[in-house]
Amino acid sequence: MTRGTFISFEGGEGAGKSTQIRRLADRLRADGADVVLTREPGGSAGAEQIRDLILNGDADRWSPITETLLMYAARRDHIERVIRPALGRGAIVLCDRFADSTRAYQGAGGDAPVSLIKALEEHVLGATIPDLTLIFDLPATVGLARAQARGGEARFESKGLAFHERLGAAFLEIARREPQRCVVIEAAGDIEAVAADVWSAVSSRLGL
Ligand code: TMP
Numbered sequence: 001m002t003r004g005t006f007i008s009f010e011g012g013e014g015a016g017k018s019t020q021i022r023r024l025a026d027r028l029r030a031d032g033a034d035v036v037l038t039r040e041p042g043g044s045a046g047a048e049q050i051r052d053l054i055l056n057g058d059a060d061r062w063s064p065i066t067e068t069l070l071m072y073a074a075r076r077d078h079i080e081r082v083i084r085p086a087l088g089r090g091a092i093v094l095c096d097r098f099a100d101s102t103r104a105y106q107g108a109g110g111d112a113p114v115s116l117i118k119a120l121e122e123h124v125l126g127a128t129i130p131d132l133t134l135i136f137d138l139p140a141t142v143g144l145a146r147a148q149a150r151g152g153e154a155r156f157e158s159k160g161l162a163f164h165e166r167l168g169a170a171f172l173e174i175a176r177r178e179p180q181r182c183v184v185i186e187a188a189g190d191i192e193a194v195a196a197d198v199w200s201a202v203s204s205r206l207g208l
């Protein structure tokens with residue numbers, strides 16, 4: 001079966017992932033690639049509806065376990081309707097957040113059991129695992145300040161500094177445990193410098 005390339009962008013709030021993923025999409029498209037730029041939670045019509053439920057309301061609207069189940073319901077719809085069809089036709093799928101965000105936000109940041117998250121990964125993701133994951137690393141204080149200046153959905157931003165510091169550590173731990181899949185991107189630099197690091201990781205890892 002022809003299979004495309006699956007790249008996820010991960011990290012805490014305000015790390016610049018969304019700006020960088022758009023730039024990477026533009027650059028790959030300019031080279032003639034078939035690129036699908038998508039995001040989680042969301043990325044399909046049903047998953048975008050679940051996104052509205054997850055991201056709006058009070059910080060404690062959902063428990064970490066309920067959030068995990070909502071994330072995975074959204075993720076399954078996104079995988080079935082968008083990600084797998086795109087990979088099947090050979091496209092490059094760029095996804096702004098994916099399963100590592102659940103490990104970090106609901107697992108390390110909240111207290112959803114690792115065994116639950118692992119079981120969902122096994123049954124819901126199957127073989128649909130990124131070929132490359134870029135983990136944007138930025139001190140939580142800097143990222144939160146940037147995210148607050150930008151505005152928008154604030155449910156997770158309102159969870160406090162200790163929560164966001166646990167997330168940053170969790171993402172770095174994922175990168176340490178899975179070095180064949182993950183590359184850490186130092187996100188504190190200016191947009192051009194970060195874009196250059198993203199390109200170098202993508203081109204060298206995947207030989208694009
Ligand atoms: P965004 O701000 O990058 O669009 O992401 C939306 C929020 O959803 C962000 O605060 C992180 C959170 N999130 C989780 O808590 N778990 C997940 O699995 C995903 C994909 C996102």
